[in-house]
Amino acid sequence: MDDGVYVLIKKGDPEQLQKRKFLHKDESTIGRRGNQLKPDIEFSSPYVSRKHAVIRKFGHQYTISDLASKHGTEVNGVAVHQTPHPLFHGDVISLAKGVVELIFFAEGSEMDVTREFSFPLPAAKADPKTAVSGLVINLERREIRLDGNRIYLTGKDMDLLMLLFQRANQAVSYEEIMVLIWPERLVGTDKNVPDVGRTEINALVYRLRKRLGRYGEKVTTIPRYGYMWEE
Structure with missing residues (x-):
């Protein structure tokens, strides 16, 4: 169990701000609370869908998927769809255009040892931001190269x-x-x-x-x- 893996509520219901929600389950749902439905991480905003998103655990690796929500899910400003999107320590998860914001923490867990995923993920499009004229930053591998030297x-x-x-x-x-x-x-x-x-x-x-x-x-x-x- 990764006891150090959780999301911190940065924005959302006032009574939940700065509270930590630990991700002990293989699948943690995020959504709007209701009489018949109780998500693992729940909010009251009408802009958050009943079944908005889900964080899944694969060994010591975590992903988030949008569950066809009405107002969408983003990680660090990038839209997330139903295809699993990998999560890394410090990622900011935004629901419904920023109505809710969560920060993903994996500090001290075995996830910090390796950033490579053992299950298939869709090929990412080349992001020009990962190369800055001699400085190459690989976010997923946490690898830095300066003028070709690591x-x-x-x-x-x-x-x-x-x-x-x-x-x-x-x-x-x-x-x-x-x-x-x-x-x-x-x-x-x-x-x-x-x-x-x-x-x-x-x-x-x-x-x-x-x-x-x-x-x-x-x-x-x-x-x-x-x-x-x-x-």
Whole structure:
């Protein structure tokens, strides 16, 4: 069982905000609650379909599929259909055009050991964002190549790069970085934000920029807010 795998409710019913929903089952349904239907992860918004989406577990690998919902499902801004879409640590799941937002966490699970899927997935279309003039970032394999040479990052360095890169040209707040990069510091507390200071975040960013060499300047500072990966 992957006890560390869960979704954090970032946006939705007020009483559920910042709550974690652990994904212990092989199949966890997401939808609107009703008298006859009780999804595993339920919301009250009328824009969320009764059977909106489902997260499935294959060993230590997770996917999400839309269940022909009326207003759709997205992962990191990309539409998801009935074909299984792989989930990785830090992915943002959006239902009904952002009415509900969930963050997928796989911190500390065996899923973090390998990002390769053993079951067939549809071939992905080439994404020009994964190659930046000498800097190649493979999101699924968590692999970084700089001018043809593979570089190795620590866990936190890699997590931060993946977070910023997946949200390219979108500012990511200090608070969101704290929650996504240091989720283990929430365990056993009643806080909504980990006890992580700006100095620690800035040190992590400094280290990442240094490892990326001349491409480190793509990690830009948003004064009094956070950071952004700039294309």
